[in-house]
Amino acid sequence: MSDAIQYAIDSDQIVTLTLDLPGQRTNTMNETYRLAMDETLARLQADKERVVGVIIRSAKQTFFSGGDLHELINVEPSRAEWFYRMTLGIKAQLRALETYSRPVVALINGAALGGGLELSLACHHRIALDEKQVRLGLPEVTLGLLPGGGGTVRLVRMLxxxxxxxxxxxxRTLSARQALNAGLLDQLASDEDDLSNKARTWILANPSPVKPWDQPGFEIPGGGPSHPKVAQMLAIAPAMLRSKTQGCYPAPEKILAAAVEGAQVDFATAEKIEARYFTELTTGQIAKNMMGTWFQLNALKAGSSRPAAPPVYHMRKVGILGAGMMGGGIAYVTALAGVQVVLKDINFAVAQKGKDYSVRLLEEQVAKGRMKPEQRDAILGRIKPTGRDSDLEGCDLIIEAVFENRELKGQVTAAAEQVVVPYAVIASNTSTLPITGLATAVSRQERFIGMHFFSPVDKMRLVEIIKGARTNDMTLARAFDFVQQINKTPIVVNDARGFFTSRVFATFTHEGIAMLGEGVSAVMIETEARKAGMPVGPLAVSDEVSLSLMSHLCRAGAADGAAPGGAGAVRRGGGVTG
Structure with missing residues (x-):
């Protein structure tokens, strides 16, 4: 018997199946799992006469993560037939659990996503810990896929x-309580013992459960696709979906098709429909691109762009120079992460306005019931507005967030350097000015780095980290650690004017404006941009940013490039290095 699924039967004749794939942090539906599940089902069938019920649980911190993306990303069109048959095999395993004439209960101790939730849905009863780490959902669409283990079939018949x-x-993923309210869970438990006790109680009270769709006369809740209310909803669903995806993402369209088509046929046929759409998506290039992005993002989070030698460092006190929208936003996310913040501007009154930005955001959270007043007060207590450089004493990180002007940035960072601790990192939140040039304003240039946040800071996940010519590895590592400390995603980019994102953004808008100047219809420019997958067209973006600001940045960039330490001081080009 494989160690991937441990089989134990107790004195009450209840079998416990413990999922514990060897050599992996999480359980996935890889080949090892599939072979182990075949063995397990055969043993359950052999023990059927004496088995009272089955409990499925996990030895990992999560319950089950779903499909093995390393396997899925490598499925080429030439292997479509094999993949389709393999998918039907997984469905057959889950169906065997579902139709096993003994109660099967899933005990969910952590995340049950994708195939993990599909495994749970095949069980007769689902109990989860009422804990923060428990998340349930079918996020396959975010990877360009659809639920391939019967998710579209069972969820439609359940809900x-x-x-x-x-x-x-x-x-979307749900918390345990949200999943209970949505009908994905049957019970919540307070701890591991409570999980087991509730499972055993339910098993003894329900010796021969049968799923609703396996009973005579079953009807889909709310009616099938031909029901007048449902038909009315489905008539406009494709148009609404198209307006969101512009046809760039096939997964939502295939999910809609699989769900609606599957609702009009029997269970077995519905599973075949789902398997065909799943195979089409998995062997397609769009899903491979999206899965590749997922791998790259995880590599970033794991520190692939971070120097390996310096130990992880958590900032304790951060000084922010400039209390405008950017400075106020950085102060908010920093305090939210539990770090002390000194928010400095020309005087206390202006700095207080920057803190008021956090007050507004936190008041909204309290009003919506997402935060308690005492939590709000604790976060606000970490932000100290000031107009004095002396209050920056003891900061181990300074983030300059003033207007895009080299002289002004140089003045405030030089003044701050005089009072902070010698090992402090000094960062500039600039979107365009090369870091090597800005670093000349401070004496310890090895401690200077770029840290480009995006507006609004509380919503935007990305932060560009820009290493200047003299920035050392310790500084880069600490900047990287801080970005992760405040729950943002760091990318390390080259030191060139505009870095990476601003150059991409500028190219997009400039090309749109150039096309307009060449006589191309504005409507066509915007439409084609959205069809290519951009959420907003280049002309609309230019209007939102404002043409006057874009013009100012162009003039300022030209002037700065000619100045000592300007764009000519670093190599041009560049791009993502991490």
Whole structure:
């Protein structure tokens, strides 16, 4: 018997199946799992006469992560037939659990996502810990895929089309309580012992459970696709979906098709429909691109762009120079992460306005019931507005967030350097000015780095980290650690004017404006940009940014490039290095 699924039967004749794939942090539906599940089902069938019930649990910190992306990303079109048959094999395993004439209960101790939730849905009863680490959902759409283990089939039959489609097409994950309210869970438990006790109680009280769709006369909740109310919703669903995706993302369209088509046929046929769409998406290039992005993002989070030698360092006190929208936003996310913040501007009154930005955001959280007043007060207590450089004493990180002007940035960073601790990192939140040039304003240039946040800071996940010519590895590592400390995603980019994102953004808008100047219709420019996958067209973006600001940045860039330490001081070009 494989160690991937440990089989134990107790004195009450209840079998416990413990999922514990060797050599992996999480359980996935890889080949090892599939072979182990075949063995397990055969043993369950052999023990059927004496088995009272089955409990499925995990030895990992998570319950089950779903499909093995390393396997999925490598499925080429030439292997489509093999993949389709393999997918049907997984469905057959889950169906065997579902139709096993003994109660099967899933005990969910952590994340149950994708195939993990599909495994749970195949069980007769689902109990989860009422803990923060428990998340449930079918996020396959975010990887360009659809739920391939019967997710579209079972969820529609459990909840009905109207309630199931948003969960399938949005890829949203739910907390344990949200999942209970949505109908994905049957019970919550306070701890591991409570999980086991509730499972055993339910098994003994329900010796021969049968899923609703396996009973005579079953009807889909809310009605099938031909029901007048559902038909009315489905008539406009494709148009609404198209307006969101512009046809660039096939997964939501295939999910809609699989769910609606599957709701009109029997269970077995619905699973074949799902398997065909799943195979089409998995062997397609768009899903491979999206899975590749997922791998790259995880590599970033794991520190692939971070120097390996310096130990991880958590900032304790951060000084922010400039209390405008950017400075106020950085102060908010920093305090939210539990770090002390000194928010400095020309005087206390201006700095207080920067803190008021955090007050507004936190008040909204309290008003919506997402935060308690005492939590709000604790976060605000970490932000100290000031107009004095002396209050920056003891800061181990300074983030300059003033206007895009080299002289002004140089003045405030030089003044701050005089009072901070010698090992402090000094960062500039600039979107365009090369860091090597800005570093000349301070004496310890090896401690100077670029840290480009995006507006609004509380919502935007990305932070560019820019290493200047003299920036050392310790400084880069500490900047990287801080970005992760405040729950943002760091990317390390080259030191060139505009770095990476601003150059990409500028190219997009400049090309749109150039096309307009060449006589191309504005409507066509915007439409084609959205069809290419951009959320907003280049002309609309230019209007939102304002043409006057774009013009100012162009003039300022030209002037700065001619100045000592300007763009000519670093190599041009560049791009993502991490």
């Amino acid at each position: 009905g089309l109207e309630k199931a489609l948003p969960l399938l097409m949005d890829g």
